[in-house]
Amino acid sequence: MVACLGLSALMACNGSKKEAAEEENAQITELSDSLQTVNAEKDSLMALMTEINEGMVQIKDMEHILTTSNLSKESTDKKEEVKANIIAIQQALESRRLKLEALEARLKKSSAYSKSMKKTVESLKAQIESQEGTIAGLQEELRKANIQIEGLNTQVDSLSRVSASERSQKQLAQEEAVRLANELNTCFYVVGSKKELKDNKIIESGFLRKTKIMESDYEKSYFTKADKRSLSVVPLHSKKAKVLSKHPAESYTIETDAQGMKTLKIVNGTRFWEMSNFLIVQID
Numbered sequence: 001m002v003a004c005l006g007l008s009a010l011m012a013c014n015g016s017k018k019e020a021a022e023e024e025n026a027q028i029t030e031l032s033d034s035l036q037t038v039n040a041e042k043d044s045l046m047a048l049m050t051e052i053n054e055g056m057v058q059i060k061d062m063e064h065i066l067t068t069s070n071l072s073k074e075s076t077d078k079k080e081e082v083k084a085n086i087i088a089i090q091q092a093l094e095s096r097r098l099k100l101e102a103l104e105a106r107l108k109k110s111s112a113y114s115k116s117m118k119k120t121v122e123s124l125k126a127q128i129e130s131q132e133g134t135i136a137g138l139q140e141e142l143r144k145a146n147i148q149i150e151g152l153n154t155q156v157d158s159l160s161r162v163s164a165s166e167r168s169q170k171q172l173a174q175e176e177a178v179r180l181a182n183e184l185n186t187c188f189y190v191v192g193s194k195k196e197l198k199d200n201k202i203i204e205s206g207f208l209r210k211t212k213i214m215e216s217d218y219e220k221s222y223f224t225k226a227d228k229r230s231l232s233v234v235p236l237h238s239k240k241a242k243v244l245s246k247h248p249a250e251s252y253t254i255e256t257d258a259q260g261m262k263t264l265k266i267v268n269g270t271r272f273w274e275m276s277n278f279l280i281v282q283i284d
Helices: 002-068 076-108 115-144 169-184 194-199
Strands: 186-192 203-206 209-213 224-227 233-235 252-256 262-266 278-282
Touching (some): 002 115, 076 115, 076 169, 169 186, 194 278
Parallel strands (some): 186 278
Antiparallel strands (some): 186 224, 233 262
């Protein structure tokens, strides 16, 4: 009896250690996902910062042209070229402002929005405002040279048509806003057997090793591209299903039909996609 009690205690102890190890692995995986999200947001900020700095170089070049040239005496073609360049800079500036607004909105919903990132966003806002002020000064120089750009300013709803043969600046800005919204709402999902997921470098596993999602090198062609705003149901076509990617448990359900086939239903899209843009489901 003493031997049995000792064996039971040993098994219980081993079970507790196994559960603790699994919980630790889960925490490490969750931390890795969070770090990946933070790095992605930082990369977006750095890319936008580079764009804004490049925009400042373009504006400085245009300032130099306007201060060193007597545009009133330039040919019509030269005036049109200068006007077109100003319009292009204005479009790019408006595009960057929209990108920053979209990125800020996404960051505010993310746990990755640190004080330093908030400070960077505010700095980029200030730079854009400064560039908008500079553009206003350049427009005044054009006006003095009798080069009119009617209605051109920094607001989307007041961007005007450049010519009858070109699309309006407002339409271009709206299209850019739609493109950014679509980009921010793009997601990917994959449903496959363990072997299929391994063959496509989505997971890795082995004898006595816990299945682990690969951090990179996804075979993205194997994923289905979708829109977070409209994707609510994913048929799994299997009687067995296991969600491998990280998604809050309360944000989705897995339901079974009369034939025993599984279907994943997203009940809270915002919560579901907040940790990852990739859904990975194993069906064997």
